Amino acid sequence: MMSQVVQRVVTGTPGLDKMLHGGLWPGRLYLLIGPPGSGKTTLAVQFLLEGVKRGENVLLVALTSPRPRYGRTSDRFSARTSTRYAC
Numbered sequence: 001m002m003s004q005v006v007q008r009v010v011t012g013t014p015g016l017d018k019m020l021h022g023g024l025w026p027g028r029l030y031l032l033i034g035p036p037g038s039g040k041t042t043l044a045v046q047f048l049l050e051g052v053k054r055g056e057n058v059l060l061v062a063l064t065s066p067r068p069r070y071g072r073t074s075d076r077f078s079a080r081t082s083t084r085y086a087c
């Protein structure tokens with residue numbers, strides 16, 4: 001049987017994609033943990049913007065950060081159903 005190459009999901013952060021050998025595994029759930037100001041939200045938004053750039057549907061669920069922090073970016077997400085999620 002031929003082996004199948006699984007296409008990685010590019011995160012939108014080139015250095016991280018390199019460390020991950022191309023990106024995240026599709027269909028997996030990832031939990032990003034770090035102290036305040038370490039870049040969790042920035043990484044999540046970069047991930048979603050990469051999806052938008054690629055014509056994918058994305059969804060941002062923000063439970064603690066106030067909406068204005070995401071500025072106009074969040075407006076681009078609001079009417080879409082999702083293939084990429086960041087919570």
Ligand SMILES: Nc1ncnc2c1ncn2[C@@H]1O[C@H](COP(=O)(O)OP(=O)(O)OP(=O)(O)O)[C@@H](O)[C@H]1O
Nearest residue numbers: 034035036037038039040041042043044064065069
């Ligand atoms: N618009 C901006 N311009 C410049 N620096 C910013 C901007 N937004 C965030 N930062 C800085 O980038 C770094 C990462 O911020 P980010 O909000 O991604 O961290 P975080 O891990 O999500 O923090 P928290 O746990 O408080 O939600 C912080 O030092 C923050 O002050």
Ligand SMILES: [Mg+2]
Nearest residue numbers: 040041042065
């Ligand atoms: Mg945050």
